[in-house]
Amino acid sequence: MGTKMGLALAAAVAFIVAGAGMLAVQAQNAPTPNAGKDAFNAECGACHMPFQPEFLPARSWQALMGNLSKHFGENAKLDAATTTAITDYLVSRAADTVNNRQALQGLSPQDVPLRITETPSWIREHRRVTAEVVARPEIKSKANCVACHRRAKLGVYED
Amino acid sequence: MRIAAILTAIVIAGTAIAAVAAPPAQQAIIDQFAAAAKKADPGFSGFSPDAGKTFFFAEQTGGTGEASNCYACHGKDPKKAGETRAGQTIDPIAVSVNPKRFTDMAMVEKWFGRNCDTVLGRECTVVEKGNFLTFMSAQ
Known part of the structure; x- marks a missing residue:
């Protein structure tokens, strides 16, 4: 795997993790739909x-x-x-x-x-x-x- | 003389604790019922596990629901699971096999509130509740 591709992959993973984190925060702040x-x-x-x-x-x-x-x-x-x-x-x-x-x-x-x-x-x-x-x-x-x-x-x- | 009095007090206190069979969490609930019973009747002298047992097995009239006794759903052995009329398992009510029983006053009052109306058609008295918990806490 080239360094460039590795960096792109790392960025994508970071993006997904951050996105999931934001979703989790949103779920915590929502008025408990469940x-x-x-x-x-x-x-x-x-x-x-x-x-x-x-x-x-x-x-x-x-x-x-x-x-x-x-x-x-x-x-x-x-x-x-x-x-x-x-x-x-x-x-x-x-x-x-x-x-x-x-x-x-x-x-x-x-x-x-x-x-x-x-x-x-x-x-x-x-x-x-x-x-x-x-x-x-x-x-x-x-x-x-x-x-x-x-x-x-x-x-x-x-x- | 003073030391003797203190020793006597300790022995009496120890005996009183020994007579109480309920674990601390259940005892805290029983104590709340005891305080209410004492307030209602200054002559109140404590709950009776035997009366609690009699109550558990008693055939009642006047209920608003289908069951006319406690064991219809809880079963005749408090150490074993019971079953609702809809076929759902009810965890045992004997504290020795189910230590989570009678540790949350809101839960205790919710179920007495429902089941006393279903089976007896009225609220249970604080003495009935205390006797019941004292009996089950010793099972």
Whole structure:
């Protein structure tokens, strides 16, 4: 390698490193865009898989987050700041926000499904899964996605 | 005479510490509950691990949720993991196997706030909370 080329390469590397450094600084100064996602994973994920927000429309997430003290047979209330941060995150990734047509299929604008398992899309995809299968001790609940979809937490359901 | 009094005081203090089974972080939380209990009832004389155990296994009525006792989700052995109704694992609540339990007051109050409403339909009293933590800290 010639000295000239070596210098050019060094300059390029320095440029990339500096650029990455600036990005890192920017990320630190930004108003923590992942705060809502982190809170969602920690708080909601304490009791059930943190379902992908893309499975329900924004109106559903707002309804759920507005009534956490009556959450499918549990009081799941959170402080106001955490509730708002999580709601903002869910709405920002909701099915209608990101135009997830598959999840919205069969839902009219008035429908406010409170369970992903109530959506026409979920029901169709799971039409061959019987109640007996769901009741197995290692599955226990339709909300236990990972029991069958091992990579569900990564958003992979192709199995 | 004076030395004897000091020695006696040390022995009494030592006995009091020995009677307390909770590790320091959990004890700090229990102490806060104890101060609140004492304030509410000057006759308060300390928490009871036995009452905490009875509470953990008690069948409750009036809850706003599905579970009517603690062990429905936490399991009957506090040293083992429990499971939520959605199939998610709950870390053990016995401090001996899970030393992180009951070390953050905000966390403790969050879960009592939720679970007491779900299971009992009301807030737990400070004595119930203190008894519960005293029992679990000795497990």
